[in-house]
Amino acid sequence: MESAPQSSRSEADLQSALEEITAVLERHRVLDLLAHRQETPNRAVVEQLQRRQNLVDMQRRVRALHPADLAFILESLPPADRLLLWKEIDARQAAETLVELSPVPRQSLIEATGRERLVEIVGKLDMHDLAWLSDALPEGVMQAVSDSLESSDRDLLQESIAFPEDSVGHLMTREVGAVRDSDTVAGVLADLRERAQLPAYMDRLFVIDARHILRGAVSLQALILGHPDELVSSRMDKDPVRFQPNDTAVQAARAFERYDLVSAPVVTERGKLLGRLTVDSVMDFVRRSADSDALAMAGLRGGEDLFASVWHSARNRSPWLLVNLITAFVASRFIGLFESTIQQLVALATLMPVVASIGGNTGNQTIALVIRGLAMDQLPRSSTRHLLRKELNVSILSGVMWGGLVGVFAAVLYRHLALGLVMAGAVLLNLVIAAIVGVAVPLSLHGIGRDPAQGSSVLLTFVTDSMGFLLFLGLARLFL
């Protein structure tokens, strides 16, 4: 009989785990409800037993899960279920899961966990993860855990925490795996064999000299392929891409992508080997920042949990809505200037949102392109003029095309030729303005060191709305 190979894991398995756990939680809630009724004492005992059995089932199912999967499942559950499950996870697994969670759900779980259990959980973290999570943990908990460390570990922790959150220094690990340039291949292999296991993502070892200065990197492959008596320094890459602790994670992420790195050395200004940056922390960073960029463009600061509380959500979305409200009111004042014109020809009120809307949409297309170019560092100063000229030409071409179409439509609808001409002109001019603003706003925000994803769109819509109303109604007053 052909032994059936195990089918491919991950997706399907994960979905079924999620469904199973959701079902267990559902049953738990039903039993909870029944228990509260307590019709007969006898029955209550039975139900109590059922509930306990149910939770035991869940714990068994959960214990087999990878921390990343458990994090995924926690994030997919509504808050009440999430807490219920969280309480059943043992401290070590909880610690590993905490590292994998997205920032907002992580924060909510940390806030909902008692201090004592939190200290127990955090105590299971290794130094690297502890440093990485430090900003998210309450002061008192960090203090308690830090006090329980040996003094050398405590010093390392303090040093890591001192680096800014999205810096290489904050993301790097201290397990460097360094070897001396005077070592032979056989010597290094013998050393490695003495350890039970190598740290994760150790695809290569870093070669240092007597003063701890980085001299190169030698891959495990090179060690395997090398002759035992060779010096590792003759097998090493002499110029590996390296980082300094104050480099930003953005720079590191780009270099990891560009050079397809698995790990890279972190060195001091003088070249001393300090730590190791690995692809998992970098990928994690990329995912988190892609995430928050997309949400930032919609005006959600710092990410938001799908299942955040109503109050928290409303507060999180407020600042941007307030800005939107103010700009919308200001734009509407431009209409207010022309109330007498509108009274004479009400069709203007009907058509003006079209002029504003098409300006906003074309401008947002330009913004999306420019933001992407900026994010990928592909807009050197020498190219911005070229880009602006191109976008202006596109807007004139689109303006003639769409303005013409819209104008004909308006003229036919209201049997009013001049109205059509005014509308066509307003659309064309608004598209040109949208192109200028769409290029200028993200570039300026970037120039003054702000995130162009945050705010460009609001500013643009403000301008295209205001100008849409002003141009259309202004031209109408002049020519109609």
Added chain:
Amino acid sequence: MESAPQSSRSEADLQSALEEITAVLERHRVLDLLAHRQETPNRAVVEQLQRRQNLVDMQRRVRALHPADLAFILESLPPADRLLLWKEIDARQAAETLVELSPVPRQSLIEATGRERLVEIVGKLDMHDLAWLSDALPEGVMQAVSDSLESSDRDLLQESIAFPEDSVGHLMTREVGAVRDSDTVAGVLADLRERAQLPAYMDRLFVIDARHILRGAVSLQALILGHPDELVSSRMDKDPVRFQPNDTAVQAARAFERYDLVSAPVVTERGKLLGRLTVDSVMDFVRRSADSDALAMAGLRGGEDLFASVWHSARNRSPWLLVNLITAFVASRFIGLFESTIQQLVALATLMPVVASIGGNTGNQTIALVIRGLAMDQLPRSSTRHLLRKELNVSILSGVMWGGLVGVFAAVLYRHLALGLVMAGAVLLNLVIAAIVGVAVPLSLHGIGRDPAQGSSVLLTFVTDSMGFLLFLGLARLFL
């Protein structure tokens, strides 16, 4: 004297390379202009020499660049410069660079390259990259290159191409690095040493049995740490995450992130080892799709080159603008229904865009959250009701808050209490509608198998505009 350690590479170096090349191209263009004037024959010769020297400088500079860096520089250059530089790159480097380029600039370069040179360039690609690029290459070129292959390679190529573009089968490489379960550690190491070098991202070898069925994976680390006489099967991970060729790249990307993989086996349904998927192709896929998602939300289909031609850009942006124009016109017809009401109270025309705008903005916040949840597979059916209820509650809370504020403001501005009340009511109702549509539209698009990033926002804005006008003007007709 302390030998100065080399400063960290990448970012700064890359920017300086870009600036240098831009300068060379600038000089080249100036010399070109001068040459066209040709004042004296003597001078023309001198200039000809200068131009050649200039190009030689550039070629030398370019030859030292990593293909990923060269791709980056090409993408950062306006079209004329890009072509000029592209022509100077030798075929092998051009081939490697082609793989690294983003789809749109790649396409434009392929189109601008003569058939003969293109065949030469493409001929330098390895089998994996050739399969990966096959969709982007002209039929004739693929045919010519495929004809020049050995028949076994040609079969492999055909097989890879047959898999859909974003499937694991399309992304995988055939260099599997398989070892037999009956091999010893020493035997495998000896085999490896016979090769000059291992394929990229070979962090582990896949263990197969006599029937080529995947039995596990053994890491290079484990080989290094293992005893020479041990069987590799005793050191292997017996249940590595595996994929099948028809799995989607999205699924693979999630698994790579979740389990921090560097490489993973691809197997047939029966478990036969077929290929190897590596983190570089997966990261590349993630970056490309994050990219096109962001652009899709702004209505740019299939990405757009920053420096695409005006005509190409205008065409690329047209479909979405047409949709926008139609929806804007339809929404404006709702205003048309109330022209007599507006004539009586022109303030309505001034205030109505505010009602529409705040609805659109809150709805887009909801959409951004739901799209992210869907992209991360964190919205099981059981949670959608919970989410809808939450978003409804948020919208009621925000509606009371912002509606109240707006109402007070309108009442004061026009000294008209009833107008303020009507406006407050319209804002509240429009926010509730925005919440329902913001949850329902992306979920429905996802449900019928379409990309929710594409189109959700247009549909939402259409509804919130129409309803904003209809509610505000309708309430006004009823109560004012």
